[in-house]
Amino acid sequence: MKYISTRSNYSCNSLQAVLSGISPDGGLFISPEILSSPFDWRSVIGQPTLEMARLILSHLLPDFNDMEDLVQKAYRGKFETEDLTPLVKVGDKYVLELFRGPTSAFKDVALSMLPQLITAAKKQTGDKDETVILTATSGDTGKAALEGFHDVPGTRIIVFYPDGGVSPIQRAQMVTQEGSNVRVCAVRGNFDDCQTAVKQTFAKVNAMEELKNAGKTLSSANSINIGRLAPQVVYYFKAYSDLVGENRISLGDQIDFVVPSGNFGDILAGYFAKLLGLPVRHLICASNENRVLTDFLTTGLYDRQRPFYRTSSPSMDILVSSNLERLLFLACGCDAEQVRSWMSDLSSKGSFKVQASVLKRITDTFKAYCCTEKETISTIGETYRKDGYLCDPHTAVGIKAAGDYMNKVKDNVPVVVLSTASPYKFPAPVSEAIGLPVSGDEFFQIEQISKKTGVPVPKNLSSLESKKELHDDVIDRTAVMEYVLQVLGI
Numbered sequence: 001m002k003y004i005s006t007r008s009n010y011s012c013n014s015l016q017a018v019l020s021g022i023s024p025d026g027g028l029f030i031s032p033e034i035l036s037s038p039f040d041w042r043s044v045i046g047q048p049t050l051e052m053a054r055l056i057l058s059h060l061l062p063d064f065n066d067m068e069d070l071v072q073k074a075y076r077g078k079f080e081t082e083d084l085t086p087l088v089k090v091g092d093k094y095v096l097e098l099f100r101g102p103t104s105a106f107k108d109v110a111l112s113m114l115p116q117l118i119t120a121a122k123k124q125t126g127d128k129d130e131t132v133i134l135t136a137t138s139g140d141t142g143k144a145a146l147e148g149f150h151d152v153p154g155t156r157i158i159v160f161y162p163d164g165g166v167s168p169i170q171r172a173q174m175v176t177q178e179g180s181n182v183r184v185c186a187v188r189g190n191f192d193d194c195q196t197a198v199k200q201t202f203a204k205v206n207a208m209e210e211l212k213n214a215g216k217t218l219s220s221a222n223s224i225n226i227g228r229l230a231p232q233v234v235y236y237f238k239a240y241s242d243l244v245g246e247n248r249i250s251l252g253d254q255i256d257f258v259v260p261s262g263n264f265g266d267i268l269a270g271y272f273a274k275l276l277g278l279p280v281r282h283l284i285c286a287s288n289e290n291r292v293l294t295d296f297l298t299t300g301l302y303d304r305q306r307p308f309y310r311t312s313s314p315s316m317d318i319l320v321s322s323n324l325e326r327l328l329f330l331a332c333g334c335d336a337e338q339v340r341s342w343m344s345d346l347s348s349k350g351s352f353k354v355q356a357s358v359l360k361r362i363t364d365t366f367k368a369y370c371c372t373e374k375e376t377i378s379t380i381g382e383t384y385r386k387d388g389y390l391c392d393p394h395t396a397v398g399i400k401a402a403g404d405y406m407n408k409v410k411d412n413v414p415v416v417v418l419s420t421a422s423p424y425k426f427p428a429p430v431s432e433a434i435g436l437p438v439s440g441d442e443f444f445q446i447e448q449i450s451k452k453t454g455v456p457v458p459k460n461l462s463s464l465e466s467k468k469e470l471h472d473d474v475i476d477r478t479a480v481m482e483y484v485l486q487v488l489g490i
């Protein structure tokens, strides 16, 4: 069964799709054939989480020889709880906690697995090159990728972050990273400057003869890689299985999911779960003030020409949601030419519009809500006071959207909100929301919050303050290329 590009008739198997990350024509890999082939989803329900992961990943990535071993290596002993992603009842909703991994963000679920997939794919295809991961991060991806790839044989990882553009906690997480194959470097400028410089460097270095001769291949840890998307399908089944196990629903009943969205990867994984048979009724896309997805899902017009807002949920401050391309491909009947034309409109005009029939197909499943900064903060406060649950700003956007949605549909279908980060990763807005003075540094704020709420601080965050800073490189964005070449010794 093949993976195909969303922009041409290029195709490859799942090993190659994981190794290349993006198709040579600029499209993303997807396999409509795999998503529609029979999958015994009922047999997954009730299994331990790692067994669910094995069954689902073997179906989605069928060319990998020993998925059992890869899943064990990726997850065993790395998360706070053995079931990886606990489901908790919060008021009249359920919250699926995806932040119990090594860096306290949901990206750990996928980035624990990706290095295993890349290493296995290289072994099976006889690829002996060193894989060099180049990543620009606005905070969470960088640390989760460092944690996943450090000391993985045959790989090297270089992370660039905007100098002064990530939170002090996020910076501390990255610059204290140990490992013989890691480099972390600050780039003067904002995240866009940093990302543009890294993308340009990627393209230039990738085309260099010297890179091949040195036995190195570039790759990315971004959610355009199908190897990052596939592991995220698992926790939708896990949440459903927990609801069945607690007798909240019967096998076959429908449920709804609310997903705080940025690049649209997390929510798309929920759609894959639905295509595999999981009884998902609606997927509710929750956005912050950067409401480009809300507007698209209500009008069919995707328009990135708009002001960009910095919010307290920075991982969702995004105006180009790359994974939407995969949904568009499925919704237009896998018409690569049509997708190519939308994407070319997006890059030339900054917008594209889909036909009413395409929008209809999408909105049968996808609903959309957005949330202001003020509402985000008040939702954190209210959820804490009323339900005794402390959430981070990204999760708060989801909880607010869930409330709005439930007021509209008014029925008893259970609603699960995906929680994407620990509240301790964003101590300033959380302090403000629960009535603590926002003073001192973030480590002080973390202490204050835990004193007031009694919610335990994840170990990886509480140990940060005493850790040694190992990476102090700061460069201009024009120097990114030179930096990479020097690290690679070419």
Ligand SMILES: *Cc1c(COP(=O)(O)O)cnc(C)c1O
Binding pocket: 105, 106, 107, 140, 141, 223, 260, 261, 262, 263, 264, 265, 266, 267, 315, 316, 394, 420, 421
């Ligand atoms: C990345 C991220 C998101 C957005 O997920 P997408 O897959 O990009 O839609 C939401 N919350 C947090 C905390 C994140 O790190």
